[in-house]
Amino acid sequence: MLESCQKLCTSKWLVVCVLAASAMVLAKPALRWLDIHVTAEVGKDAIALLTSDEDWSNLPPLPVSADYGWLKQAGARPLVAHALGEASLPGQNTLPAMERALAGGLRLLELDLWLDDEGRLRCHHGPQAPSDWQPGNCDFSTVLQRAVAAGAYVVPDIKTDFVTTGNALVAQLRSNESARHVVLQLYRPEHVQMFRAWSQLHTLAGPIVTNYIARRSLNHVAVNAARAGIRAFTVPIYRRAAMPEMPDGVMVFVHPVHNCDDLHDLPKGDGLYLRTALLGDCAP
Numbered sequence: 001m002l003e004s005c006q007k008l009c010t011s012k013w014l015v016v017c018v019l020a021a022s023a024m025v026l027a028k029p030a031l032r033w034l035d036i037h038v039t040a041e042v043g044k045d046a047i048a049l050l051t052s053d054e055d056w057s058n059l060p061p062l063p064v065s066a067d068y069g070w071l072k073q074a075g076a077r078p079l080v081a082h083a084l085g086e087a088s089l090p091g092q093n094t095l096p097a098m099e100r101a102l103a104g105g106l107r108l109l110e111l112d113l114w115l116d117d118e119g120r121l122r123c124h125h126g127p128q129a130p131s132d133w134q135p136g137n138c139d140f141s142t143v144l145q146r147a148v149a150a151g152a153y154v155v156p157d158i159k160t161d162f163v164t165t166g167n168a169l170v171a172q173l174r175s176n177e178s179a180r181h182v183v184l185q186l187y188r189p190e191h192v193q194m195f196r197a198w199s200q201l202h203t204l205a206g207p208i209v210t211n212y213i214a215r216r217s218l219n220h221v222a223v224n225a226a227r228a229g230i231r232a233f234t235v236p237i238y239r240r241a242a243m244p245e246m247p248d249g250v251m252v253f254v255h256p257v258h259n260c261d262d263l264h265d266l267p268k269g270d271g272l273y274l275r276t277a278l279l280g281d282c283a284p
Helices: 002-037 042-051 069-073 095-103 140-150 162-172 189-199 218-227 237-242 260-265
Strands: 079-081 108-115 121-123 153-158 208-210 232-236 251-257 271-274
Touching: 002 042, 002 237, 079 095, 095 108, 095 140, 108 140, 108 162, 121 140, 121 162, 140 153, 140 162, 153 162, 162 189, 208 218, 218 232, 218 237, 232 237, 237 251
Parallel strands: 079 108, 079 271, 108 153, 208 232, 232 251, 251 271
Antiparallel strands: 108 121
């Protein structure tokens, strides 16, 4: 009898634990939604203060040479070709996709950048390493050369170690003319410091702070980035509601926009990371 009771109690508490764990999993998305739509990510900041030392409040100012001419030329609603215009499609991060984006009038070309074992800057998202190199594969230098010729800009999304990959990227810049066509995305406070170091070698385009791996709230990052002179800020689409108003003089980009409903629901002044096909499927 005693053994039967022990088994019953053990089974009972196991059920309770499973139910409690399930409730937590189900509650997490709801709590995240409330934090975004009601409290403007106060909860996210509170957790970050307890679990991380990430702090954007002491950013050094951008060099005065940082050139945001690309943002002025992009128009009232800048459009970025996401993964060269075909994100999550078979043609993503390929040279034909880039040509289709340019033919569609897109002049901001975002590509996922991977530094391979041979030191090549490959157009590749991951998470696995790219396949063996073949002549005609997409790489950073080819995309940059084409972008400069078309009066366009390359927006690298670095997928391997930021410092190592960034150093390799800067080493491939042969002139200030080509450097002005590279719009670096910065993801952490320390990346702003790296940008300052790279700016001593070339006159780089003004960067974007891209907020999908930062641990702090959109408000904390955007306000402090703007104070440092950063004028472009990318936010994940599901978090856009956490910051209805951006600091003065800052263009917000939303990432990713892959269907017409999302495009039409966003504020009309937002820049967009989108697929080239949306230009024909639904007017931005």
